[in-house]
Protein backbone atom coordinates (compact mmCIF):
# COMPACT_ATOMS: atom_id res chain seq x y z
CA UNK A 1 0.00 0.00 0.00
CA UNK A 2 1.29 3.46 -0.89
CA UNK A 3 2.24 5.94 1.80
CA UNK A 4 0.01 8.94 1.28
CA UNK A 5 -2.04 11.46 3.21
CA UNK A 6 -5.09 13.49 2.29
CA UNK A 7 -6.09 17.08 2.96
CA UNK A 8 -8.94 19.34 1.82
CA UNK A 9 -8.37 21.07 -1.51
CA UNK A 10 -7.75 24.82 -1.40
CA UNK A 11 -8.01 27.69 -3.86
CA UNK A 12 -4.32 27.25 -4.77
CA UNK A 13 -4.90 23.70 -6.10
CA UNK A 14 -6.47 24.79 -9.41
CA UNK A 15 -3.47 23.90 -11.59
CA UNK A 16 -3.16 20.44 -10.06
CA UNK A 17 -6.89 19.81 -10.43
CA UNK A 18 -6.54 20.74 -14.11
CA UNK A 19 -3.79 18.09 -14.36
CA UNK A 20 -6.27 15.58 -12.93
CA UNK A 21 -8.96 16.58 -15.44
CA UNK A 22 -6.40 15.81 -18.16
CA UNK A 23 -5.71 12.41 -16.53
CA UNK A 24 -9.43 11.66 -16.36
CA UNK A 25 -9.93 12.62 -20.01
CA UNK A 26 -6.95 10.43 -21.00
CA UNK A 27 -7.92 7.32 -19.03
CA UNK A 28 -7.41 5.09 -22.07
CA UNK A 29 -3.81 3.95 -22.55
CA UNK A 30 -2.05 5.25 -25.65
CA UNK A 31 -2.47 8.39 -27.70
CA UNK A 32 -3.22 10.85 -24.87
CA UNK A 33 -4.72 14.18 -25.83
CA UNK A 34 -2.39 17.09 -25.01
CA UNK A 35 -3.34 19.19 -22.00
CA UNK A 36 -4.32 22.28 -24.09
CA UNK A 37 -6.60 20.12 -26.25
CA UNK A 38 -8.39 18.63 -23.24
CA UNK A 39 -8.76 21.99 -21.53
CA UNK A 40 -10.07 23.61 -24.71
CA UNK A 41 -13.12 21.34 -24.38
CA UNK A 42 -15.71 23.52 -22.60
CA UNK A 43 -17.00 20.62 -20.49
CA UNK A 44 -13.58 19.56 -19.23
CA UNK A 45 -12.59 23.19 -18.70
CA UNK A 46 -15.82 23.72 -16.79
CA UNK A 47 -14.74 21.20 -14.17
CA UNK A 48 -11.97 23.53 -12.95
CA UNK A 49 -12.61 27.02 -14.39
CA UNK A 50 -12.56 29.62 -11.64
CA UNK A 51 -11.61 27.11 -8.94
CA UNK A 52 -12.48 27.47 -6.07
CA UNK A 53 -16.10 28.65 -6.10
CA UNK A 54 -18.02 28.84 -2.82
CA UNK A 55 -19.87 25.53 -3.34
CA UNK A 56 -16.79 23.63 -4.60
CA UNK A 57 -15.03 21.16 -2.34
CA UNK A 58 -12.25 18.68 -2.87
CA UNK A 59 -9.72 16.33 -1.35
CA UNK A 60 -6.07 16.14 -2.42
CA UNK A 61 -3.81 13.11 -1.85
CA UNK A 62 -0.16 13.85 -1.06
CA UNK A 63 2.99 11.73 -1.18
CA UNK A 64 5.43 11.56 1.74
CA UNK A 65 7.01 14.84 0.55
CA UNK A 66 3.57 16.47 0.47
CA UNK A 67 3.47 16.66 -3.32
CA UNK A 68 -0.01 16.21 -4.80
CA UNK A 69 -0.58 12.79 -6.41
CA UNK A 70 -4.36 12.66 -6.80
CA UNK A 71 -7.53 14.59 -6.20
CA UNK A 72 -11.29 14.25 -6.13
CA UNK A 73 -13.60 17.20 -6.03
CA UNK A 74 -17.20 18.16 -6.67
CA UNK A 75 -18.81 21.10 -8.37
CA UNK A 76 -22.40 22.21 -8.95
CA UNK A 77 -23.68 22.89 -12.45
CA UNK A 78 -26.85 24.74 -13.34
CA UNK A 79 -27.46 23.39 -16.83
CA UNK A 80 -27.32 19.92 -18.42
CA UNK A 81 -24.96 20.83 -21.25
CA UNK A 82 -22.26 22.09 -18.88
CA UNK A 83 -21.23 18.70 -17.43
CA UNK A 84 -21.20 15.06 -18.55
CA UNK A 85 -22.82 13.73 -15.36
CA UNK A 86 -25.53 16.36 -14.85
CA UNK A 87 -28.72 15.06 -13.19
CA UNK A 88 -30.13 18.14 -11.41
CA UNK A 89 -28.92 21.60 -10.41
CA UNK A 90 -28.61 20.70 -6.71
CA UNK A 91 -26.55 17.54 -7.25
CA UNK A 92 -22.79 18.13 -7.40
CA UNK A 93 -20.64 16.17 -9.85
CA UNK A 94 -17.57 14.26 -8.71
CA UNK A 95 -14.36 14.42 -10.75
CA UNK A 96 -11.33 12.29 -9.86
CA UNK A 97 -7.81 11.57 -11.06
CA UNK A 98 -4.68 9.94 -9.65
CA UNK A 99 -1.21 10.32 -11.17
CA UNK A 100 -0.33 7.18 -13.17
CA UNK A 101 2.51 5.95 -10.92
CA UNK A 102 0.22 6.06 -7.90
CA UNK A 103 -2.78 4.17 -9.25
CA UNK A 104 -4.15 0.85 -7.96
CA UNK A 105 -2.83 1.53 -4.44
CA UNK A 106 -6.02 2.57 -2.71
CA UNK A 107 -5.74 6.32 -3.27
CA UNK A 108 -8.78 6.65 -5.52
CA UNK A 109 -11.01 4.83 -3.06
CA UNK A 110 -9.71 6.97 -0.15
CA UNK A 111 -10.41 10.12 -2.17
CA UNK A 112 -13.96 9.04 -2.99
CA UNK A 113 -14.66 8.24 0.64
CA UNK A 114 -13.24 11.56 1.81
CA UNK A 115 -15.22 13.48 -0.76
CA UNK A 116 -18.41 11.60 0.01
CA UNK A 117 -18.04 12.55 3.67
CA UNK A 118 -17.41 16.17 2.70
CA UNK A 119 -20.50 16.29 0.47
CA UNK A 120 -22.67 14.79 3.19
CA UNK A 121 -21.33 17.28 5.76
CA UNK A 122 -22.09 20.12 3.33
CA UNK A 123 -25.72 18.96 3.27
CA UNK A 124 -25.91 17.39 -0.18
CA UNK A 125 -28.25 14.41 -0.59
CA UNK A 126 -26.60 12.94 -3.70
CA UNK A 127 -23.39 12.95 -5.72
CA UNK A 128 -23.26 12.28 -9.45
CA UNK A 129 -20.44 11.39 -11.86
CA UNK A 130 -19.86 10.39 -15.45
CA UNK A 131 -17.73 7.46 -16.57
CA UNK A 132 -16.97 6.28 -20.08
CA UNK A 133 -17.85 2.72 -21.03
CA UNK A 134 -14.89 0.39 -20.57
CA UNK A 135 -13.22 2.36 -17.77
CA UNK A 136 -12.52 0.04 -14.81
CA UNK A 137 -13.35 2.99 -12.57
CA UNK A 138 -16.99 1.98 -13.15
CA UNK A 139 -16.41 -1.00 -10.80
CA UNK A 140 -14.76 1.22 -8.23
CA UNK A 141 -17.72 3.60 -8.28
CA UNK A 142 -20.22 0.76 -8.04
CA UNK A 143 -18.37 -0.68 -5.05
CA UNK A 144 -18.63 2.75 -3.40
CA UNK A 145 -22.41 2.84 -3.80
CA UNK A 146 -22.89 4.66 -7.11
CA UNK A 147 -25.55 3.25 -9.42
CA UNK A 148 -26.13 3.88 -13.11
CA UNK A 149 -29.07 6.24 -13.69
CA UNK A 150 -28.51 7.09 -17.36
CA UNK A 151 -26.46 5.84 -20.28
CA UNK A 152 -25.63 7.31 -23.68
CA UNK A 153 -22.86 8.60 -25.95
CA UNK A 154 -20.48 5.97 -24.59
CA UNK A 155 -20.92 7.12 -21.02
CA UNK A 156 -22.81 6.20 -17.90
CA UNK A 157 -24.10 8.70 -15.35
CA UNK A 158 -23.85 7.21 -11.84
CA UNK A 159 -25.43 8.63 -8.70
CA UNK A 160 -24.85 7.87 -5.05
CA UNK A 161 -27.32 8.69 -2.30
CA UNK A 162 -25.65 10.22 0.76
CA UNK A 163 -28.54 9.51 3.12
Ligand SMILES: CC(C)(COP(=O)(O)OP(=O)(O)OC[C@H]1O[C@@H](n2cnc3c(N)ncnc32)[C@H](O)[C@@H]1OP(=O)(O)O)[C@@H](O)C(=O)NCCC(=O)NCCS
Pocket residue numbers: 023024025026027096097098099102103104105106107108109110130131132135136137140
Ligand atom coordinates in the same frame (compact mmCIF):
# COMPACT_ATOMS: atom_id res chain seq x y z
C1 LIG B 1 -9.84 5.84 -11.64
C2 LIG B 1 -8.80 6.24 -10.62
C3 LIG B 1 -9.11 7.61 -10.07
C4 LIG B 1 -8.86 5.23 -9.47
O1 LIG B 1 -7.87 5.56 -8.53
P1 LIG B 1 -6.86 4.43 -8.01
O2 LIG B 1 -6.04 5.04 -6.95
O3 LIG B 1 -6.16 3.85 -9.18
O4 LIG B 1 -7.92 3.38 -7.43
P2 LIG B 1 -7.74 2.40 -6.18
O5 LIG B 1 -6.32 1.97 -6.06
O6 LIG B 1 -8.39 3.01 -5.00
O7 LIG B 1 -8.52 1.16 -6.72
C5 LIG B 1 -9.88 1.00 -6.55
C6 LIG B 1 -10.25 -0.36 -7.08
O8 LIG B 1 -10.03 -0.44 -8.48
C7 LIG B 1 -9.15 -1.55 -8.78
N1 LIG B 1 -8.23 -1.13 -9.81
C8 LIG B 1 -7.30 -0.17 -9.69
N2 LIG B 1 -6.66 -0.03 -10.89
C9 LIG B 1 -7.22 -0.93 -11.73
C10 LIG B 1 -7.02 -1.25 -13.10
N3 LIG B 1 -6.07 -0.63 -13.86
N4 LIG B 1 -7.79 -2.19 -13.66
C11 LIG B 1 -8.75 -2.82 -12.94
N5 LIG B 1 -9.00 -2.54 -11.62
C12 LIG B 1 -8.24 -1.62 -11.04
C13 LIG B 1 -8.42 -1.85 -7.50
O9 LIG B 1 -8.09 -3.21 -7.52
C14 LIG B 1 -9.40 -1.45 -6.45
O10 LIG B 1 -10.25 -2.48 -6.13
P3 LIG B 1 -10.04 -3.27 -4.78
O11 LIG B 1 -10.09 -2.23 -3.68
O12 LIG B 1 -11.19 -4.20 -4.76
O13 LIG B 1 -8.71 -3.90 -4.89
C15 LIG B 1 -7.36 6.25 -11.21
O14 LIG B 1 -7.01 4.94 -11.60
C16 LIG B 1 -7.20 7.20 -12.38
O15 LIG B 1 -6.89 8.36 -12.21
N6 LIG B 1 -7.42 6.69 -13.60
C17 LIG B 1 -7.29 7.50 -14.80
C18 LIG B 1 -8.29 8.62 -14.84
C19 LIG B 1 -9.72 8.14 -14.70
O16 LIG B 1 -10.10 7.12 -15.25
N7 LIG B 1 -10.50 8.94 -13.95
C20 LIG B 1 -11.88 8.67 -13.76
C21 LIG B 1 -12.68 9.18 -14.90
S1 LIG B 1 -14.41 8.83 -14.66
